[in-house]
Amino acid sequence: MSNHFKISLPDGSVREMAPGSTPADVAADIGPGLAKAALAARVNGELRDLTRPFEGDAELALVTSRDEEEALELARHDYAHVLAEAVQALWPGTQITFGPATDDGFYYDVKAPDSRAPFSMDDLPAIEEKMREIIRANKPLTREVWSRQQLIDKWQADGETFKAEWANELPEGEELTVYKSGEDWLDMCRGPHLPSTGKLDPDAFKLMRVAGAYWRGDQKNAQLTRIYGTGWLTKKQLNAHLTRLEEAAKRDHRKLGREMDLFHLQEEAHGSVFWHPKGYRIWRELESYMRRKMDGAGYREIKTPQVMDARQWEQSGHWGKYRENMFVIPDEVPNTEEDGPVISGEADWMALKPMNCPAHVLVFKQGITSYRDLPIRLGEMGCCHRNEPHGALHGLMRVRQFTQDDAHIFCTESQVVEEVQAFIALADEVYRDFGFTYDIKLALRPEQRFGSDADWDKAEQELRDALSANGLEWEELPGEGAFYAPKLEWHLTDAIGRTWQVGTIQSDRVLPERLDASYIGEDGGRHRPVMLHRAIFGSYERFIGILIEHFAGRLPAWLAPVQAVVATIVSDADPYGEEVMAKLKAAGIRCESDYRNEKINYKVREHSLAKVPYLLVLGMREAEEGKVALRILGEKDQQVLSLDEAVALIAGAASPPDLT
Numbered sequence: 001m002s003n004h005f006k007i008s009l010p011d012g013s014v015r016e017m018a019p020g021s022t023p024a025d026v027a028a029d030i031g032p033g034l035a036k037a038a039l040a041a042r043v044n045g046e047l048r049d050l051t052r053p054f055e056g057d058a059e060l061a062l063v064t065s066r067d068e069e070e071a072l073e074l075a076r077h078d079y080a081h082v083l084a085e086a087v088q089a090l091w092p093g094t095q096i097t098f099g100p101a102t103d104d105g106f107y108y109d110v111k112a113p114d115s116r117a118p119f120s121m122d123d124l125p126a127i128e129e130k131m132r133e134i135i136r137a138n139k140p141l142t143r144e145v146w147s148r149q150q151l152i153d154k155w156q157a158d159g160e161t162f163k164a165e166w167a168n169e170l171p172e173g174e175e176l177t178v179y180k181s182g183e184d185w186l187d188m189c190r191g192p193h194l195p196s197t198g199k200l201d202p203d204a205f206k207l208m209r210v211a212g213a214y215w216r217g218d219q220k221n222a223q224l225t226r227i228y229g230t231g232w233l234t235k236k237q238l239n240a241h242l243t244r245l246e247e248a249a250k251r252d253h254r255k256l257g258r259e260m261d262l263f264h265l266q267e268e269a270h271g272s273v274f275w276h277p278k279g280y281r282i283w284r285e286l287e288s289y290m291r292r293k294m295d296g297a298g299y300r301e302i303k304t305p306q307v308m309d310a311r312q313w314e315q316s317g318h319w320g321k322y323r324e325n326m327f328v329i330p331d332e333v334p335n336t337e338e339d340g341p342v343i344s345g346e347a348d349w350m351a352l353k354p355m356n357c358p359a360h361v362l363v364f365k366q367g368i369t370s371y372r373d374l375p376i377r378l379g380e381m382g383c384c385h386r387n388e389p390h391g392a393l394h395g396l397m398r399v400r401q402f403t404q405d406d407a408h409i410f411c412t413e414s415q416v417v418e419e420v421q422a423f424i425a426l427a428d429e430v431y432r433d434f435g436f437t438y439d440i441k442l443a444l445r446p447e448q449r450f451g452s453d454a455d456w457d458k459a460e461q462e463l464r465d466a467l468s469a470n471g472l473e474w475e476e477l478p479g480e481g482a483f484y485a486p487k488l489e490w491h492l493t494d495a496i497g498r499t500w501q502v503g504t505i506q507s508d509r510v511l512p513e514r515l516d517a518s519y520i521g522e523d524g525g526r527h528r529p530v531m532l533h534r535a536i537f538g539s540y541e542r543f544i545g546i547l548i549e550h551f552a553g554r555l556p557a558w559l560a561p562v563q564a565v566v567a568t569i570v571s572d573a574d575p576y577g578e579e580v581m582a583k584l585k586a587a588g589i590r591c592e593s594d595y596r597n598e599k600i601n602y603k604v605r606e607h608s609l610a611k612v613p614y615l616l617v618l619g620m621r622e623a624e625e626g627k628v629a630l631r632i633l634g635e636k637d638q639q640v641l642s643l644d645e646a647v648a649l650i651a652g653a654a655s656p657p658d659l660t
Contacts, residue, residue: 006057017054024050024195027062037064039071039199040192049143049192065233072233076101078141078194079131079205079231084108085185086130087227091116096187097162097215097224104241105205105230109213111162112225119225124207127227131205138198139182143191146176151188162215162222163188204238205231247496253548254395260553260610262561263396271393271400273541278561281590282547283540285559287381289656290405290430290537297426299379299407304359306383310349316358316514317450319351321483325386327352356382357533360408361515364529369519374529375411375419381540382406396545403540409532410517413458416530420466420488420505423534427490427503430536433657434547434556436492439499440472443480443487450484450510459507459530460486484510485533494550502543505534553611554633557653560590564650565612567594567603569619576623580616583643587651608633614650 004016007026015026023041027034027050041048042061047070050062065071080099087110088094099108112118146154148170155164167188170176179193180186194200207229215221232238249255257263262279265272275283294301310328313319319326331348353359360378369376383403392398409419424440431438442463445456463486467474474488481487490503508531511517518526537543547555557563564584566577574595584591594603600617607615617629617638628646631638641649652660 005054007054008057008059010061020053022051022053023048023060023062026060034062034064038062039064039194040074047192049141050195052143052192068233072231073101074192074194075200075204075233076106076231078197078200079229080106080108081141081179081181081187081189081193082131082134082197082200083127083207083227083229084110084187085134085181086127087119088185089134090126090130093159095160095162097166102228105208105228107226107228109215109224109226111222118212118223119210119227121210124210124227128205128207132202134181135197135200135202137182138196140180140196141193142180143193144178144180144186146178148172148174148176151176151178201232201234203235204233205229206238206242244496244498248498248549251496251549251552252395253397253545256548256553256611257395260561262548265395270390271388271398273396273399273401279544281561282544282555282559285656286537286540286544289433289658290381292656292658293426293430293536294377294379294405294407297377297422299377301379301381302360302363304353304356304363304380304382306352306385307350308353308359310351312358312362313351316361316511317484318354318358322354322386325388326354327385327387352385353382354384354386356380356384356404356406357408357511357531358515360406361511361517361531364408364410364517365515369410369529371412371519371521371527374519375409375415377407377409379405379407396541396548399539399541402542404535405537405540406533406535409534410512410519410529411532412519412527413530416462416507416532417466417469419532420463420507421469423505423532424466424470424472424488427536429658431490431492431503434550436494436550438493439491440467440474441477441480441489441491442467442474443477443482443489445481445486446479446483448483449481450514455509456486459509462507463488463505482506482508484508487533490536492546494546495552500546502538502546503534503536504538505532507532554613555611556657557613557650558656560611560613560654562592562610562612563589563654564591564614564616565594565607566591566616566618567600567607569600569617571595571597573618573620573623577618580618580628580643583647584616584650587647589647589650589654604631613653616646 004018005021007015007017009015015029017025023043024035024038027038038050040050040063042063043054043058063070080101083106084096084099088096091113093113093115095111097109099106110119148167151167152164155167177189177191178186179189179191181197207227209228211226211228213224213226215224230238230241232241257279260278261276262282263276264274266274310319328349328351331350363378364376381403383401385401388398388400411419444460485506485508487504487506489501491499491501493499509528512528512531517529519529521527566580568574568577577593577595581591581593604615611633613633615631617631622628627640627642629638629640630646
């Protein structure tokens with residue numbers, strides 16, 4: 001058995017397998033249960049097909065459905081291939097392009113035959129049924145290595161012009177793989193795949209929608225149809241996902257924003273928000289809350305210009321990284337001869353700021369700073385502009401004009417860990433005030449970056465040390481840091497289990513160097529400060545969108561634009577309504593009255609849809625007894641309380657959490 005391969009398993013055991021053996025053979029050798037459950041294999045750390053032969057001694061870990069993340073990735077990749085096969089089976093002459101897995105499913109870009117219109121939602125039921133037929137056929141998925149020319153010839157012969165174009169651009173001599181579904185269909189793919197289509201659950205996927213797409217994402221190229229689907233390991237998982245989507249649709253901040261009259265967006269200002277009085281009230285309450293938090297943590301608020309010279313952005317490094325996403329304007333517009341001599345040459349460029357960092361360095365550099373002055377914490381409710389593509393804009397979640405609860409801490413190297421610790425504690429207070437749980441991730445150095453490896457080593461370790469000192473766990477994300485600094489990211493979990501990346505703190509030694517920031521040290525010499533970039537909300541726009549969806553519009557009473565409505569049953573109670581309104585306003589409660597000649601049930605429904613936390617219903621009995629019938633949003637029964645009791649109850653709930 002000296003020519004056998006030694007296959008090491010996770011439990012420390014070693015099996016000797018003959019050349020030509022596969023991970024599937026090892027699974028069968030261990031037992032029939034594992035042979036049936038195995039979906040793929042990790043060979044020396046590389047995810048591979050279960051039926052791909054070993055090439056020598058190897059470490060093997062078999063992948064089953066228990067390895068949910070990897071199993072889902074494989075299944076979704078296979079669903080995409082089955083989708084493409086189904087479309088071509090139903091409509092011969094369809095051209096296929098690419099079809100990756102996504103976070104919750106898959107898609108495939110296809111071009112309908114010239115003899116028919118582009119695919120539409122009406123075609124999805126037939127495609128789904130054909131996909132189930134292919135899955136139930138349990139067709140083996142087999143990997144083959146082809147030459148580049150073989151692929152080009154194949155695609156050209158089949159009329160697959162997109163695939164032929166792609167294959168023609170691949171490097172000569174590169175190992176190219178195709179995957180066959182049975183003997184009658186194949187696609188060019190790196191893999192890996194499940195052993196057969198039958199490993200998919202025919203009831204665990206659903207085609208969701210179609211959309212237009214362009215070959216290679218370029219509007220100058222042919223238009224394609226992108227067919228989206230969601231795919232899971234079991235029908236139970238699919239149903240749970242569809243329920244989440246249904247709940248998310250109910251919580252959509254754009255829908256609720258209209259219903260609650262909070263804001264709107266329109267074409268005349270793509271990516272910028274028109275805040276209505278009620279929506280801006282939410283903003284103001286959040287801003288006041290954050291100011292109190294920052295004041296209490298020793299930050300000093302500043303305000304910096306919206307437009308800055310391009311040379312500042314060139315010096316900071318942002319011009320090279322973000323130029324295409326910046327709004328730029330000429331510094332001087334050439335004048336006419338009537339106005340005087342014509343300005344020659346190209347104008348200098350100015351830019352609307354996409355971030356606040358360089359401006360804060362300029363504030364720090366005014367005057368002479370001593371080590372005794374550090375740390376200096378400069379905060380700004382800073383409005384920024386980024387030229388995001390139209391297709392990327394999404395309600396409040398992705399905009400072109402946004403305001404950050406931004407701040408930069410300038411400190412000595414010995415102060416970094418302590419300052420990061422303090423920020424971690426502050427962020428925890430804020431997120432808990434809103435009822436969020438979170439995970440923290442540490443984004444490490446990207447391949448393209450500024451700064452020395454020694455500085456990156458130091459900055460990354462400082463962030464780890466701060467997390468450890470606060471007794472926290474974290475996940476590390478290699479390559480995900482900013483081009484100038486590693487960062488901690490706060491990923492919030494909302495009421496329906498979605499995660500949102502919001503807060504961040506970055507430990508930066510690059511910008512102080514590039515922008516020549518310094519302080520006078522104890523030795524009398526000039527030293528570079530460390531610059532900590534930090535935000536908790538991230539942007540007010542996006543955070544408000546998250547809050548609307550997290551609370552399904554039922555914001556905590558302290559944030560609600562209207563905290564209470566006084567509604568009368570009969571007009572004779574209106575004078576008492578004015579007395580109630582006066583008491584509520586005196587207690588600092590944001591309130592409105594509803595004395596319309598409408599039935600009380602109509603009023604209750606209307607204000608419930610508007611997500612008003614408290615409704616005070618008044619009839620003649622309440623007026624005579626000095627009481628109110630209090631309805632709390634989301635509760636079935638009403639309470640009859642004295643006016644003073646009702647005002648005290650609402651005032652207590654309407655007080656911000658940091659003031660209670």
